[in-house]
C-alpha cells in the first residue's frame with residue numbers, strides 16, 4: 001500500500017462513523033470499521049460486506065469493538081462504563097471482543113482495535129493485574145487469528161500506556177494513536193506523547209480538539225480537523241519522523257447525517273491531501 005492512504009472511521013449498521021456511500025462519494029480508499037452489532041455479525045453478512053467494499057475499491061484496515069452500556073457522557077461515566085475495565089461486564093465483553101475479532105477475520109482484516117478503558121494506576125494492585133491479564137487473553141485470541149490488537153489512546157498518559165503494554169507482554173499489542181483524545185481526556189500533550197509511544201503506533205486517528213478549562217476533569221471539545229489544539233501539520237511531521245506509513249483515518253464525532261458528513265469529512269480529507277503532498281506522500 002502507498003504511504004499514508006486516507007481513511008475514515010465508518011460503520012455498517014446504525015452506530016458510530018461515516019456511511020459507506022459517503023466514503024465512496026468522497027473517494028476515500030480505506031476505512032476503519034466500527035464493529036456491527038451482534039445480530040449483524042454473521043458469516044453471511046461478513047461475506048456480503050466484504051464483497052461490497054471490494055466492489056467499491058475500499059480496504060478495511062481495522063475493525064473496532066465497542067459495547068452496549070458504554071457511555072462517554074462525561075469522564076467519570078466513561079471510566080465507569082468503557083472497555084474491558086468494568087468488572088461486571090468484563091467476561092461478557094471479552095467474549096464479545098473475541099467474536100468481533102473472528103468477524104474481522106472473516107473480512108480478512110488483521111487489526112482489531114478497542115478502548116480498553118481506564119487502566120487502574122497502581123501497577124502493584126490486583127485490579128491492574130486483572131486488566132493486564134484480560135488484555136493478554138484477548139491478544140492471544142487475536143494472535144490465533146493472525147491479528148494485532150490496537151489500543152485506542154486517550155485514557156492513559158503515554159508513560160502509563162508504555163508500562164501497560166510492556167506488562168501485557170504480547171507481541172501483537174500496539175497502539176491506535178488518537179491525538180485529540182489526549183486533549184479531550186486531558187491525559188497529555190499529543191505530540192510529545194506520540195514521540196514517546198511512537199514505536200508501538202501502527203494506526204492513527206486524524207481528529208482535533210481543544211483543551212478543557214479543567215483538564216482531566218471535564219471534556220475538551222472535539223472540533224473539525226485543523227481547528228483545534230493538536231497542530232495537524234506538526235502531527236503529520238511527527239508521524240513522518242517516526243517512519244509511520246500506515247493509513248491516516250479521519251474520525252469525526254458528529255451525528256450520522258449524510259450532508260454534514262460529506263461537508264466535514266470532505267474538509268478533513270482535503271486538508272490531509274494537501275498536507276500529504278507537503279510531506280511527499
Ligand code: MG
Pocket residue numbers: 152178181205207251
Ligand atoms: Mg479515536
